[in-house]
Amino acid sequence: DAGITQSPRYKITETGRQVTLMCHQTWSHSYMFWYRQDLGHGLRLIYYSAAADITDKGEVPDGYVVSRSKTENFPLTLESATRSQTSVYFCASSASGLDNEQFFGPGTRLTVL
Amino acid sequence: QKEVEQNSGPLSVPEGAIASLNCTYSDRVSQSFFWYRQYSGKSPELIMSIYSNGDKEDGRFTAQLNKASQYVSLLIRDSQPSDSATYLCAVNRDDKIIFGKGTRLHILP
Numbered sequence: 345d346a347g348i349t350q351s352p353r354y355k356i357t358e359t360g361r362q363v364t365l366m367c368h369q370t371w372s373h374s375y376m377f378w379y380r381q382d383l384g385h386g387l388r389l390i391y392y393s394a395a396a397d398i399t400d401k402g403e404v405p406d407g408y409v410v411s412r413s414k415t416e417n418f419p420l421t422l423e424s425a426t427r428s429q430t431s432v433y434f435c436a437s438s439a440s441g442l443d444n445e446q447f448f449g450p451g452t453r454l455t456v457l
Numbered sequence: 458q459k460e461v462e463q464n465s466g467p468l469s470v471p472e473g474a475i476a477s478l479n480c481t482y483s484d485r486v487s488q489s490f491f492w493y494r495q496y497s498g499k500s501p502e503l504i505m506s507i508y509s510n511g512d513k514e515d516g517r518f519t520a521q522l523n524k525a526s527q528y529v530s531l532l533i534r535d536s537q538p539s540d541s542a543t544y545l546c547a548v549n550r551d552d553k554i555i556f557g558k559g560t561r562l563h564i565l566p
Contacts, residue, residue, distance in 0.1 A: 386558035387501070387545070402553070434500055444489060446554065448500040 347371065350435050350449040358457050363422045365452050367435030375438040376418040377402075377446060378410065380431040387434070393418055425456045460484065461548050461557035469563045476533040478560050480546030483527070489549040490522055492531045495559065496542045505531060536564045 348369040357363050367376065378390040389402030391410040399410050407429060409421045422429055432453050436446040462481045470476040478492075489508055493501035507513045507520040507529065519532040529548070533540055543559040 384558070387556040389553060392553075441552075444549075445491065445503055445506055447503065451500050 348435060348437055348447060348449040350433075350452050352452060353450065354453050356455045356457065357425050359426060360424050363425050363454065365420045365422075365433055365435075365454070367418045367420070367449060369416055369418075369435075369437045369449075371437060371439065371447075372415060373437035373439045373447075374415070375441065375446075376412065377436040377438070378408070378418070378420045379434045379436065380404065380429075381434060381451075382431050390420065390433075422454075425454075427456050430454060430456045460550060460555045461546055463544075463546050463557040463560045465558060466561035467563045468560055469565055470536050471565050472536055472538060474536055476536045476540065476562055476564070478531040478533075478544050478546075478562065480529045480531075480548075480557055481527055482529070482546075482548040482555075484548070484550045485524075485527065487524075487527075487548045487550060489554075490520070490529045491547040491554070492518075492520060492529075493545040493547060493556075494542045495545060501545055533562075538564045538566055540564050 351366045377392045379387045381387050388404050390408050393399045393412040396415050412418050432451050434451045435449040438446045460483050492505040494504050495501045505520040507522045513520045517534045521530045541564045543561050545559045546557040547554045
């Protein structure tokens with residue numbers, strides 16, 4: 345039972361490049377989320393999705409794009425990476441709502457040089 | 458006032474003692490409360506959820522909720538070195554979950 349996976353686990357890129365972080369879950373959960381975690385800020389919601397083809401902004405969406413063509417996948421794209429987007433990114437999923445129990449993937453550590 | 462507030466710690470507790478982690482929240486209408494544990498370099502892991510006033514026990518963990526005081530706590534009995542981690546309090550607001558910044562707990566062998 346793979347649960348929720350993220351790839352890549354580590355990524356180094358340069359300012360201005362496009363980067364896509366992948367998230368895949370095998371539970372058929374309806375809801376999926378992207379967070380970033382930075383020292384001093386805790387976990388902050390970037391985007392979330394209630395179902396395939398339904399996405400919405402979270403607290404810090406600027407500079408990010410998401411899509412959800414299939415229930416199990418929720419990729420996050422940084423269209424033109426900036427140094428301020430250096431962070432650890434976590435994908436999460438929930439079976440029963442935006443404000444209910446969430447289960448997290450292992451995270452992607454992204455460094456933008 | 459911050460939406461979900463936790464003491465950042467570190468909180469140092471001797472092995473075998475009770476660790477008490479506290480969290481306050483600002484939205485009076487919040488109904489769902491969660492405690493996550495996060496080991497260094499790992500992802501958050503849900504350990505407790507609580508929705509009603511009072512205590513909820515699960516093994517060595519007890520979550521306590523007081524909605525009137527807007528206060529939720531986590532007690533860890535018989536603390537073990539493996540309990541050393543950061544504990545995140547999370548509270549629902551406007552159909553989303555808001556996380557606190559976490560309390561670092563260090564269990565002293």
